[in-house]
Structures are given as C-alpha cells and as structure tokens.
C-alpha cells in the first residue's frame with residue numbers, strides 16, 4: 001500500500017528536495033546542505049545546468065507576462081516551488097495590480113516558505129496540494145476564494161510535469177485541469193526533455209533516481225506535445241525553452257539547439 | 270524585497286555613462302537569476318552608472334556612496350560571485366575609457382585609477398554586506414519555514430492519530446494490528462471482546478498462538494501467506510468457540526500495509542461479528558426450504574436436491590405420492606383434521622423411508638415425494654411398497670381412527686431421463702395411471718404406456734389455462750336449405766389452438782374437459798361467443814335471420830344452471846331465442862335423472878330450439894323422440910354415406926332413411942342431413958324431402974367473417 005496521492009506529505013529534510021535543489025541552482029539560500037550537495041553533483045555532470053534553470057525562469061517570466069498582456073488576471077501556479085525572485089504574482093501584478101495567484105506545491109517546506117515570503121498579500125494564497133490529485137486542488141476552498149473558474153485563468157505547470165512518472169498519469173492530471181478551466185484560459189508547460197541531449201538527460205535522470213525521492217522523467221517532444229491535447233497551442237508552438245517568444249538575443253541563456261527543456265502555451269477555446 | 274524592474278529609460282543619459290551601462294549589463298548576463306530582460310537590466314544599471322560617475326568626480330572624493338551600488342546589485346539578485354567579480358572587472362578596465370570624454374581632464378589618470386580602486390572596494394563591501402544580510406535572512410526564513418512545516422505536519426499527524434485512536438477504541442468492528450512477524454501490535458476492545466481474550470493477553474503474542482486448535486485451518490493458512498508476503502489481502506469467515514462454549518462467527522478481512530518501497534510494515538485486520546446475521550440467514554434459508562405444517566423439505570429444497578443429484582449423474586429414483594380421497598377428509602371433517610392427518614402421514618413417511626440417500630418432501634396439498642439416490646450399480650430398493658403398507662395402518666387423529674390409502678407413481682433416471690422437469694412429469698403421469706387403475710397402489714413408469722397417456726394428461730393439465738390464454742376459438746359451418754339453397758343457420762364448432770400440439774378438434778378435448786369438469790366453463794364460453802356472433806349477423810343482415818347451433822355435452826345438461834346460463838346470454842346479446850339452437854345427442858337425455866329433460870323443457874318453452882344430434886348411429890330410438898322437446902333431427906353423416914354419388918343404394922337402407930324423414934316430419938321435426946359432400950347426394954336427400962343440408966358441399970367450418978361474406982354474397 002502506497003501513500004495515496006491526497007494524503008499530506010511528510011516533512012523530509014534529510015534528502016534533497018526538487019524545490020530546494022532548484023533554488024540552489026538559481027543561487028538562492030532557501031536550501032539545505034543536502035540540496036546544495038545534490039545540486040553541485042548535478043552541475044558537475046552537466047555544467048550548464050544553472051543556465052537551464054535560468055532559462056526556465058525566463059520562460060516563466062515571458063509566459064506570465066504574455067498571459068497578463070492577453071488579459072489573464074488569475075493564475076494557478078502548480079509546482080510553484082519557492083517564489084523568490086521574479087515570482088508569478090510579482091510578474092502578473094506588475095501588469096495588473098489586482099491579479100490573483102494561487103501557488104500550489106506538494107513540498108510542505110516549500111509551502112511554508114512561500115507563506116512566509118508572501119506574507120498576507122490578499123491577492124495570493126499558497127496551498128499544499130498534489131498535481132496528481134488535480135481535482136482536489138481545484139476544489140480547494142482557498143483556491144475558490146481567489147479564483148473564479150468560470151473566468152479565464154492561467155494555469156502554470158512549469159518544470160513540474162517531469163517530476164511525475166507515467167504511472168502517476170500526468171496526462172490525466174493535465175486533462176482534468178484543461179476540462180475544468182473556462183474557455184479563454186491558458187495552460188503553460190515547461191518540461192525537461194531527452195530530445196536534444198540524450199546523454200546528459202540520462203545522467204541527470206540516474207542522478208535524480210539515486211539522490212532524491214523524486215525521479216525526473218525526461219520526455220520526448222511528442223510526449224510533451226501530447227499534454228496540449230484539446231488546446232490550441234499558441235505561437236511558436238512547443239519549442240526549446242529559449243525559443244519561446246524571446247525578447248532579444250541578449251535574453252537567451254541556453255544555446256539554441258541544446259536546450260534541456262521544451263515549453264509551450266496552449267489556449268482553451 | 271522588491272525586484273520589480275525599473276523599466277523607464279533615464280531621460281538625459283550621458284553618452285559615456287550609457288556606454289558603460291551597456292558594457293556592465295553584458296558582463297552581468299547569465300551570472301544570476303534576476304527577473305529582468307537584458308534591456309531592463311541595462312536600464313537599472315544605467316541609473317547606478319550615473320551615480321558611479323558622480324561619486325568618482327565628487328570633491329571632496331569619498332568612495333562611501335559606491336557601497337549603495339553593491340547593495341543595489343544584491344537587491345535585484347545579481348548576487349553571484351561572478352556578478353561581483355565582473356562588476357569589479359568592468360569598473361577597473363572599461364569605466365575610465367567609457368567616461369573619458371565626460372571627465373575631460375577633470376582628473377589625472379593616476380588619480381582616476383586610485384579613486385576607482387577605492388570605489389571598487391566600496392562596491393564590494395556594499396555587495397558583501399547586502400549578500401550576507403540577505404543570505405542570513407533567507408537561511409533564517411528557511412529554518413523557520415522548515416520548523417513550521419514540521420510543526421504543522423506533527424499537528425496534523427497528532428490529529429490524525431487522535432482521530433484514529435477514537436475510531437480504534439470506539440469502533441463496533443474489531444480491529445487488530447500485527448507486525449510482519451505475525452505478532453500482535455495492538456487490538457481494540459471490540460476485537461478483544463469478540464475473541465473473548467484480554468487485550469494484554471494478546472499484545473506481543475503471535476497470531477498462531479491465539480488461534481484455537483480446532484479453529485479454521487484455512488484462515489491461518491491465508492494469514493501465513495499474508496505475513497510471508499505472497500498475498501496482500503484476504504477475507505474469510507471464521508468460527509471461534511468462546512470460553513462459555515458459545516460459537517461466534519466472524520467476517521475477517523486482513524490487509525498488509527507496505528511502505529513506499531513495498532516492504533511490509535504491518536497487517537491490519539478488521540473483524541465483524543456475523544453470528545446473528547448468519548443464524549438469521551440460516552433460519553431464512555431453512556424456512557424458505559421447508560414446509561411449515563409438516564416440517565418436511567418443500568418443493569424448493571426438493572428441486573434443488575433433485576437437480577444436484579442429477580448433475581452428479583448417479584441413479585435417482587422418485588416416488589410421487591398422492592393420498593386417495595384426501596379432499597373428502599378435508600371437506601367432511603374440516604381443515605384442522607386434514608392438517609393433522611397430513612402431519613401424521615408426513616411423520617410416518619419419514620419413519621418408513623428414513624435413511625441416508627433419501628429425502629421425503631411435501632410438494633403441496635396431499636402430494637409428497639420420496640427422492641432416493643444410490644451410488645453404484647445396484648438399483649435403489651423400492652420404498653413404494655413399504656410406504657403403502659405403512660400408510661395402511663390406521664391413523665389416530667383426535668381419538669378417531671382413520672385409514673388412508675395413497676397412489677404412487679414410481680420413476681427413476683433410467684426410464685425417465687435426467688431432466689428434472691421431465692422426470693417429474695413422468696412421475697406425475699405414472700401417478701395418474703396408478704389412480705386410474707384403482708388407487709391404493711403403486712405403478713412403475715412405463716415409457717410406452719405413458720406416451721399414449723401423455724397427450725390426455727397434457728390436455729387435462731393445460732385446459733384450465735387454455736381458456737384464460739384465449740387458446741380456444743369457434744368456427745361456423747353453414748346449415749343450408751335444400752329447397753332454396755339459402756343459408757338458414759350455422760353450427761358452432763369449437764377448436765383449440767394448443768401451443769405445442771397444434772390445432773385440436775373437439776373430439777380430442779371435450780371428453781377430457783368433461784372428465785376434469787372444465788366442460789362447464791368451456792361450454793359457457795362457446796355459448797357466449799356464438800351468441801355474440803349471431804347478434805352481429807342479425808344486426809348486419811336483418812333480412813336473413815341466421816340461427817346458431819351450439820353443441821351441449823352430456824355433463825353440461827346436468828349443470829343445474831344450464832337454463833339460466835342460456836337465458837342470461839340471450840338477454841345479454843339481445844338475441845331472440847329462436848336464433849339459438851342447442852344440439853345434444855339422444856343418449857344425453859336418456860339417463861335416469863329427470864334434471865336434463867326438465868332443463869330442456871324450460872329452454873324449449875323459452876323459445877330455444879333443440880336439435881337431436883348424430884341420429885342414426887349406434888342406438889337410435891324413434892319412439893324416444895316423442896318424449897323430447899326437440900325441433901330438429903340431425904341425421905349422422907355416416908348414416909347418409911350410401912346416398913353419395915357412385916354408391917349403389919341399398920333399397921332397404923334408402924327406405925329406412927325415407928321412413929325416418931317422414932316420421933320426423935310427422936312429429937313436427939325438421940330434418941338436417943350431415944356430411945353432405947356431393948350434388949348427387951343432395952339431390953337424393955331433396956327427393957326424400959329432407960329440409961336442410963350440412964357438409965363440405967355447402968361449406969366447411971370457417972371463421973365468422975367468412976359466414977358474413979357468404980351472407981353478403983347472398
């Protein structure tokens with residue numbers, strides 16, 4: 001018998017957590033020794049890994065700005081991690097100050113940190129929740145207090161789906177989110193991929209399997225594209241992280257053709 | 270902290286400063302996680318580049334303001350070592366060139382370099398202080414968050430545990446936890462009560478030790494599989510004998526709980542006391558399968574057993590038994606006595622045939638059956654004889670002595686087949702034969718003899734429903750005047766469309782109907798249906814009055830209500846009595862009883878026509894005709910055969926026919942010739958002054974519509 005998806009997570013600070021490793025890669029201090037060590041090991045294998053993290057954050061920034069420009073005023077950020085610099089609500093509220101953001105993460109420490117960082121901003125809330133039980137997330141009262149699901153919403157699944165194994169049915173989770181959101185809503189996804197750098201991907205996957213309780217699944221382009229089933233993928237489609245609507249050549253972090261991540265945004269019509 | 274990027278361009282940027290800001294922004298690219306585009310970063314740095322220039326050229330010079338630049342970098346998260354290093358590098362090597370024209374000889378190169386070195390130090394200091402503060406703050410926030418998370422998780426676990434404790438302690442079901450070695454970790458009070466063991470006496474002991482020696486071995490076996498990891502779950506019913514000797518039945522389900530790696534952690538067992546439920550189910554089962562009066566197995570159980578035995582394939586025997594004249598006992602002495610007699614018979618049957626492989630059941634009423642099964646080759650010993658002699662001894666009911674006899678049909682799988690329904694039917698037919706052959710006896714099933722009897726039997730059994738299911742219908746055969754060839758009436762002839770046997774004519778089923786008493790109902794139905802038809806014709810063809818001639822069986826004449834029934838129908842259909850004719854055979858009214866004749870007189874007086882049917886066959890007595898209130902005489906077809914075309918007419922026979930016709934006329938009777946099949950025959954009958962003809966020449970029995978068509982055609 002395994003822990004059911006909806007049961008509260010345990011607090012485990014003895015193994016590296018994806019949220020904190022990611023923070024370490026970004027140069028933050030919201031992490032522990034184990035996280036830093038695991039991150040350092042990964043960087044030793046793939047030296048440009050910090051750039052992948054930067055590249056992913058830059059996608060998040062561009063995607064949120066794009067959706068905000070398209071008029072989206074409410075966001076659900078699932079697998080939000082530790083909202084330090086350039087977090088979703090800052091980006092959205094820079095465009096429209098009354099934008100509402102619900103952060104959802106499975107990691108109780110990340111959730112607790114997020115709450116500390118956000119203080120009591122009435123436009124944001126943080127929920128401990130599991131993407132594998134997406135219906136429960138959407139049913140949560142705290143989410144419903146901020147988000148009107150009859151209105152368009154921006155759902156962010158940025159660098160989280162690759163933490164779900166096929167047995168976790170990520171496609172099913174995405175589908176239930178897609179079905180729950182109103183027409184005019186958007187779904188943004190970024191995902192680690194094995195397509196361009198299979199060797200590095202394999203190394204990192206093995207490292208994750210050994211180091212952390214959470215495996216990383218590097219998926220192929222068709223698998224990632226399949227997450228957008230039932231949505232209209234906006235230009236330029238499902239592309240390498242830096243190629244998704246970059247502002248200027250100076251904004252590219254990773255080299256073209258060598259990205260470890262793919263990203264895309266779909267609209268529900 | 271605010272990281273909102275200042276996106277506005279400074280209005281009047283000094284060209285050298287702008288140059289430097291661009292160089293600086295380039296240098297900082299990819300060094301840190303900031304939430305700004307390259308352009309936004311450059312704009313942000315431009316402001317600080319202006320401050321730098323001001324600091325460098327200020328008089329008196331102080332590097333202190335440059336600390337703010339280090340702070341500003343950390344503020345927007347240009348916080349990596351690389352960010353500081355590159356900032357210092359561009360300050361040291363590019364700044365002087367970029368702003369050379371702005372300074373335009375304000376400072377000598379050596380002085381500028383000295384000032385820049387001091388500025389670099391200040392930037393580094395500001396940066397370091399800010400980074401340190403920020404790192405410490407983040408770490409502290411981090412620790413606090415972790416602590417909060419742990420505390421929240423603990424509170425939640427506490428709550429969960431408290432809830433679980435409450436459920437555990439208060440549950441009406443028994444709950445037990447067992448470690449992977451099979452030792453009891455904990456049990457709740459309900460479980461302890463169910464097992465009749467103290468909680469403390471169970472903790473730490475293995476389940477195997479707690480199992481009763483005489484307990485259910487399969488349960489323990491399943492438990493061992495659970496512990497050894499070969500199964501994850503089982504559910505079973507298990508019985509336990511308590512200290513006071515009471516047996517409890519438990520519905521037990523157990524599951525192994527595993528950790529994330531699949532390692533067994535503990536097994537959880539849930540038990541529900543189903544003793545009462547089971548007892549109730551057993552009682553219901555028993556009640557549903559036993560006869561409340563005699564306590565014998567009932568029809569349901571009998572058929573279940575029979576079916577089981579037949580499926581097993583061994584030889585099976587049936588004695589199907591019916592008490593002779595039981596109805597009379599019930600009717601004369603009352604049901605209470607009848608019931609007592611049944612109970613006594615049941616007891617005696619049980620005593621007589623008791624033994625392994627035999628089942629006595631009551632099928633209902635006074636019908637019993639003995640089911641015998643014997644494995645092996647030897648034929649089962651026949652209990653029928655023993656039963657008959659056992660029942661022959663008188664019964665003592667309420668101080669009175671009774672003797673009863675029974676008839677028994679005996680059948681076994683060798684002669685009767687292995688289908689339960691078929692076997693029962695064979696037994697039924699054989700019982701019927703035993704009754705027919707004198708009662709108080711048993712008969713063995715004889716497939717050949719049964720086959721003949723089968724149809725009769727089928728008809729007898731099916732008749733009652735046939736009427737309800739509308740399997741009967743009436744056809745009409747024209748009665749035509751030999752004088753003008755016009756239709757005068759029709760004879761109603763009943764048919765039975767039997768679902769299996771097909772179309773049946775009255776000679777097949779009327780005798781059966783008479784025997785079973787169904788004739789009364791059937792006769793009433795035919796009468797009503799025919800009169801309804803007659804009414805139709807009368808309304809549709811007012812100028813051609815057509816009478817309908819309905820056959821009346823002997824036993825119908827004995828029905829005391831016959832006359833009333835007829836008049837009721839006539840009234841209901843508003844039919845003049847002259848349009849109804851009743852046909853009966855001469856012998857029907859020639860018995861000793863006066864009832865039939867009286868009824869006939871009443872009918873005739875009421876205007877109903879009476880015809881004597883089938884005259885000329887068997888015993889026919891012209892003298893009798895004078896005593897009968899009859900209107901017509903029907904000469905049997907057989908009797909008129911000699912008048913057909915091609916036949917040479919025996920003059921004597923011809924004279925007899927002629928004499929009968931003229932005598933009938935003399936008595937005031939009309940004459941109808943049956944079975945007229947060709948024109949020659951018709952001519953001869955006409956020559957003999959016969960009034961009416963019936964037969965294929967004039968029309969076969971046909972549906973009522975057909976008669977209407979003939980009337981339309983004239």
Ligand SMILES: C[S@@+](CC[C@H](N)C(=O)[O-])C[C@H]1O[C@@H](n2cnc3c(N)ncnc32)[C@H](O)[C@@H]1O
Nearest residue numbers: 019022079080081105106107130131158159160
């Ligand atoms: C790599 S971080 C991504 C953070 C942020 N979305 C970004 O892209 O900058 C992934 C986050 O997903 C969270 N996560 C992993 N599995 C999750 C699940 N099943 N449901 C919700 N969050 C999950 C982790 O705790 C972690 O904080």
